[in-house]
Amino acid sequence: MDAAANAEKIAVSGFRHFFDTEDGPVQATGVVDLKIRAGEFVTLVGPSGCGKTTLLKAMAGFIRPTEGTIHCDGKLVTKPGRERGVVFQELAILPWRTVRRNIGHGLEIAGVPKVEREEKVTRLIDLIGLGGFEDRYPHELSGGMRQRVAVARTWAADPDVILMDEPFAAVDAMTRLTLQEELGRLCVATRKTVFFITHSVDEAVFLGDRVLVMTRRPGTIKAEIDIPRRAAGGRDWESFTTDVEMQGIAERVLKLVRAERGLTPAEEARAAAGAGA
Amino acid sequence: MSVQAAPIATTSTARRALGRLAWTLVPAAPFVIVTLIWIMATGILNPSKETLPPVTDVLASIKELALSGQLATNVVASLYRLLLGSILGIVTGLIGGVIVGLNRKLAESLNPVVVFFNAISGIVWLPLMITWLGIGNALAVFLIWNTVFFIVFQNAALGVQLVPEVYEQGVRALGGGRWQTMRSVILPGALPYILTGIRTGLGFGWRALIAAELVGAATGLGTMIFDAAEYHRSDIIVAGCLIIGVIAIVMDRWLLLPIERRTVRRWGLVADTEKE
Numbered sequence: 001m002d003a004a005a006n007a008e009k010i011a012v013s014g015f016r017h018f019f020d021t022e023d024g025p026v027q028a029t030g031v032v033d034l035k036i037r038a039g040e041f042v043t044l045v046g047p048s049g050c051g052k053t054t055l056l057k058a059m060a061g062f063i064r065p066t067e068g069t070i071h072c073d074g075k076l077v078t079k080p081g082r083e084r085g086v087v088f089q090e091l092a093i094l095p096w097r098t099v100r101r102n103i104g105h106g107l108e109i110a111g112v113p114k115v116e117r118e119e120k121v122t123r124l125i126d127l128i129g130l131g132g133f134e135d136r137y138p139h140e141l142s143g144g145m146r147q148r149v150a151v152a153r154t155w156a157a158d159p160d161v162i163l164m165d166e167p168f169a170a171v172d173a174m175t176r177l178t179l180q181e182e183l184g185r186l187c188v189a190t191r192k193t194v195f196f197i198t199h200s201v202d203e204a205v206f207l208g209d210r211v212l213v214m215t216r217r218p219g220t221i222k223a224e225i226d227i228p229r230r231a232a233g234g235r236d237w238e239s240f241t242t243d244v245e246m247q248g249i250a251e252r253v254l255k256l257v258r259a260e261r262g263l264t265p266a267e268e269a270r271a272a273a274g275a276g277a
Numbered sequence: 278m279s280v281q282a283a284p285i286a287t288t289s290t291a292r293r294a295l296g297r298l299a300w301t302l303v304p305a306a307p308f309v310i311v312t313l314i315w316i317m318a319t320g321i322l323n324p325s326k327e328t329l330p331p332v333t334d335v336l337a338s339i340k341e342l343a344l345s346g347q348l349a350t351n352v353v354a355s356l357y358r359l360l361l362g363s364i365l366g367i368v369t370g371l372i373g374g375v376i377v378g379l380n381r382k383l384a385e386s387l388n389p390v391v392v393f394f395n396a397i398s399g400i401v402w403l404p405l406m407i408t409w410l411g412i413g414n415a416l417a418v419f420l421i422w423n424t425v426f427f428i429v430f431q432n433a434a435l436g437v438q439l440v441p442e443v444y445e446q447g448v449r450a451l452g453g454g455r456w457q458t459m460r461s462v463i464l465p466g467a468l469p470y471i472l473t474g475i476r477t478g479l480g481f482g483w484r485a486l487i488a489a490e491l492v493g494a495a496t497g498l499g500t501m502i503f504d505a506a507e508y509h510r511s512d513i514i515v516a517g518c519l520i521i522g523v524i525a526i527v528m529d530r531w532l533l534l535p536i537e538r539r540t541v542r543r544w545g546l547v548a549d550t551e552k553e
């Protein structure tokens with residue numbers, strides 16, 4: 001690996017965040033330290049409400065940390081910038097723009113000439129399987145289609161770093177597999193640095209070079225699992241599901257995540273019964 | 278599409294067309310009903326013409342007003358004031374509303390003065406303004422502006438405040454600056470409220486117009502109605518009201534509704550009953 005690839009892209013140090021609310025401050029995260037190398041694909045799993053989105057929005061520059069600092073390329077992050085693309089949990093694609101104009105928005109802002117813009121947008125629309133829906137408005141699409149538009153919009157703007165917050169949660173299982181493979185392949189090919197939040201352990205292990213597991217709120221990173229690098233472009237579900245090593249890692253991550261999730265009453269009862277027997 | 282699907286499609290298209298026709302006629306029903314009651318009331322109760330003129334008298338006086346050219350003069354005078362006052366009100370209300378909507382602190386500090394002047398907006402100014410501005414266009418335009426301004430202002434401010442923040446964040450993460458978020462997020466996002474403000478504002482603008490003309494103008498539909506009252510010509514009074522109502526419907530249907538259809542309804546921001 002060359003020096004540029006090893007360079008530290010994002011550095012989160014001593015990050016901790018409290019939200020000011022009517023009832024006083026609410027602690028959203030514990031202390032988080034995190035370094036992401038250029039070209040690295042880092043995935044984050046953790047229980048709902050543990051502070052994943054808060055961390056991502058701080059990295060994006062929308063939340064000013066209560067404590068600690070976030071650097072990108074050695075510069076302190078104080079505001080959003082086009083070098084850090086974001087796919088929001090709420091998607092944030094604009095209802096008053098068609099699929100085509102949403103995806104081309106970043107290029108439009110950057111002043112890319114129309115012909116070039118359209119070419120790139122058309123290619124992306126084909127890639128995400130939305131051909132024929134170019135001139136539809138978001139409310140005419142399914143949830144999964146909207147998520148694909150949101151990912152394509154961020155991708156089209158060609159940022160160095162992509163921060164994604166559960167981008168495939170609403171996509172149907174079949175399409176999801178394809179999108180994950182495609183994303184993995186493209187990220188390796190274009191050497192994007194990716195920070196990817198998900199609730200799916202399989203997704204985290206499949207896509208990540210490194211998986212982070214967060215504790216429950218206020219979340220801290222309780223484990224980091226390095227995923228052995230596959231050959232460039234070699235991420236596909238078939239080999240993943242038959243790879244014993246990968247399945248072992250996925251199981252380990254799952255255990256770590258489950259330990260953080262509060263037990264449901266039924267599970268608690270079962271656990272108690274099991275202890276008694 | 279397969280060939281077999283065609284007949285089914287035709288039936289449902291025909292039925293849908295029929296349904297659509299029915300729905301375009303439904304809005305006329307209340308008018309028809311009221312007219313029938315009116316005809317029956319004059320026929321059965323036989324009230325004096327001053328209390329309730331028969332439909333035929335009103336139609337005759339509309340024709341007479343139209344032929345004499347009085348109708349055109351009055352309509353033009355009224356519309357001129359209404360449009361001038363409304364456009365001023367919409368433009369200033371929009372600018373003010375958007376600025377205040379974007380700035381929570383400013384909104385809070387301006388709140389008392391807005392509540393104060395909103396409570397006395399529109400025709401409340403009439404007695405004072407008639408001595409300041411005299412009788413004529415200026416008086417009517419001021420009253421209309423003042424009425425429309427507050428309605429548009431408050432709706433625009435609310436609309437801007439209610440635009441989900443994440444839309445703005447999305448555009449900023451794409452590299453968009455202040456102007457970009459303004460143009461591609463804030464304004465379209467606030468449009469449902471802005472349009473509501475304009476529609477409501479125009480409705481109230483009519484009231485301000487007529488009030489101003491009742492006392493402070495030499496021409497106009499309000500003046501026409503007021504003069505008719507002095508001569509006990511209730512047929513002209515009713516005719517004037519009908520004309521005002523019809524113009525209001527025409528403006529709403531052919532000016533505002535199409536804008537709404539092409540924007541906020543097309544974008545799925547408000548429920549659209551005509552969705553396929």
Ligand SMILES: Nc1ncnc2c1ncn2[C@@H]1O[C@H](COP(=O)(O)OP(=O)(O)OP(=O)(O)O)[C@@H](O)[C@H]1O
Pocket residue numbers: 019020021026027028029047048049050051052053054055089217
């Ligand atoms: N704007 C806010 N004001 C107050 N509290 C907030 C705000 N945003 C988040 N929180 C709180 O901070 C905590 C962390 O929220 P966050 O959205 O980061 O969770 P998350 O890990 O992304 O959860 P999920 O997986 O459900 O998306 C939660 O307890 C939430 O209630």
Ligand SMILES: [Mg+2]
Pocket residue numbers: 052053054089165
């Ligand atoms: Mg979240």
